[in-house]
Amino acid sequence: MKSVAFLYIGGPHHVFHAAPAAAALAKAARDVQVVNLVSGERSAALIERVYAAYDAPPPDIRPFDTPWWGGLAARISGRASARKLPALLRHRRELAGFDALVTAECSSSILRHFGLYDAKMVLIPHGAGDRAISIEKRMALFDKVIVAGPKNAERMVDCGVVRREDLAEVGYLKLDLMRQLRGQAPKLFDNDRPxxxxxxxxxxxxxxxxxxxxxxxxxxxxxxxxxxxxxxxxxxxxxxxxxxxxxxxxxxxxxxxxxxxxxxxxxxxxxxxxxxxxxxxxxxxxxxxxxxxxxxxxxxxxxxxxxxxxxxxxxxxxxxxxxxxxxxxxxxxxxxxxxxxxxxxxxxxxxGESDGAADRAASQIRQLIGDPEMP
The missing domain is CATH 3.40.50.2000 (Glycogen Phosphorylase B;)
Structure with missing residues (x-):
């Protein structure tokens, strides 16, 4: 059986950008083991919410904890993000056992420098903004970059960061999810002011x-x-x-x-x-x-x-x-x-076209790992 790990180490705000693909993959490919590796209970709860929205089977959620020295680095630096590298180093052997790793940020690309060569690496960038940070050299270390629309795809190719054949445009996964979660805007205030x-x-x-x-x-x-x-x-x-x-x-x-x-x-x-x-x-x-x-x-x-x-x-x-x-x-x-x-x-x-984006992202991942049950 093929196995795919979705890695959430950048914070709970990354969940809604990647978990729709995890849910769609788990629902469509019962022959593929989909594991969600999370830092913190909050991310786990959000993943469960995403899976429920897509009527997927219960998610396989496992802790991706930080070693003690990673917590110390975070306290000394005053930056929660200082936990990421220690966690990646601690779990690098576990991660090497998957056929593919999927993430919403580039930090995990450092695993390539620590001997992770067999597992395919997939990036689903969080957000679809215009700042240069959305186009960075570390993207070249991923086997597949799944983007929302043509804007960032063209910019990545023009900048020489990602080859066209390593890109897939599938639509904005978070927007696809929001359409699953609600049908109308929430009422924020009990008055008629804009x-x-x-x-x-x-x-x-x-x-x-x-x-x-x-x-x-x-x-x-x-x-x-x-x-x-x-x-x-x-x-x-x-x-x-x-x-x-x-x-x-x-x-x-x-x-x-x-x-x-x-x-x-x-x-x-x-x-x-x-x-x-x-x-x-x-x-x-x-x-x-x-x-x-x-x-x-x-x-x-x-x-x-x-x-x-x-x-x-x-x-x-x-x-x-x-x-x-x-x-x-x-x-x-x-x-x-x-x-x-x-x-x-x-x-x-x-x-791009966001309806069905999660299914299209899941299909791209299945193709990448050579899923034998791929239709």
Whole structure:
């Protein structure tokens, strides 16, 4: 029997990008053993949710724990991500026993340098953004890179990072999953005011997070809009309890939600339920634009972004300084028509056709491992 391991070491936000393929593979190929290797109970719970959405058999979930020195490295550095390399080294022999490894991030490519040659390695990049980090040299170490749409596929080939024959465009797995999970947008507030989804990135040198307190204060002082402050889940992964409490105190019942870590940051609740997107460099803007709506982008660092492909999404709405956010949001709906056609084209290039994406990704994996039962 062939065996495939899905490896989740980058955090729970990677689960919805890769687990749909795991569920589809487990459902369609009973002759293939599908194992989910996870760091933490939260990821395990999310995997179970994904499998249930696809009516797949119960998932095989196994712990992918970190050695003690990995935990020590994380505490000393103050970075949760410092656990990844120690965990990979600890489990490298176990991983070598699978026919294929599937991951949503590039860190596991280091296994190639530690003797992992027989197992096929598959990358399903999380997100479909425009920043250069989505195209990196480590992708060349994977046997197959499964992307959502033609935008990133063409960019990878043009940059010489991945060969065309090693790429597969299948659609956006997370969007395919969301259509399985719900049929309508969640109600975020019990009022009729338009809701803003404010989504700062976690990298402070690129993000508007340093100005977020002032931006939230501006929304607290008005009565026209609701606001959801929902930064990338990694923005506060290393924060102390006191720091979290300070930010959460910015919330206001009936007007402002501050969410630093719930599952709503992962399952597109805010992207689906909001009326206007406010962000900086997060690729989640494309998830919001799966249903095209007004967008505003905060240029918090005076970036000269025009013509820069890393900021292509900033052409999909008005760009403003942090001080002008409220004014820009106020006119966003009126200005949306001028961006609508470009938004639709950008989403098509980023996501391709997402319905059935999980099944297509599973098929690519089966082909790669030479599944004898492949139809």
């Amino acid at each position: 809701t803003i989804f404010y989504n700062p990135h976690f990298k402070r040198e690129l993000s508007s997070l340093m100005q977020a307190e002032a931006i939230v204060a501006a929304f607290r002082a008005q009565d026209r809009f609701n606001l959801v402050l929902a930064p990338h889940i990694r923005a506060f992964e290393d924060a102390t309890p006191a720091e979290r409490m300070q930010w959460e105190a910015l919330a206001e019942d009936g007007k402002v939600i501050v969410d630093l870590g719930s599952d709503r940051l992962l399952d597109m609740s805010y992207a689906i339920g909001a009326d206007i997107y406010l962000g900086d460099v997060s690729s989640q803007v494309y998830e919001f634009l799966a249903d095209p709506r007004p967008c505003v982008f905060v240029n918090a660092h005076g970036v000269r972004w025009e013509g820069d492909p890393n900021y292509a999404f900033w052409t999909l709405g008005d760009v403003c300084t942090p001080e002008m956010v409220l004014q820009a949001v106020t006119v966003a709906a009126d200005r949306h028509a001028s961006y609508l056609q470009q938004q639709r084209a950008a989403v098509a290039a980023s996501f």
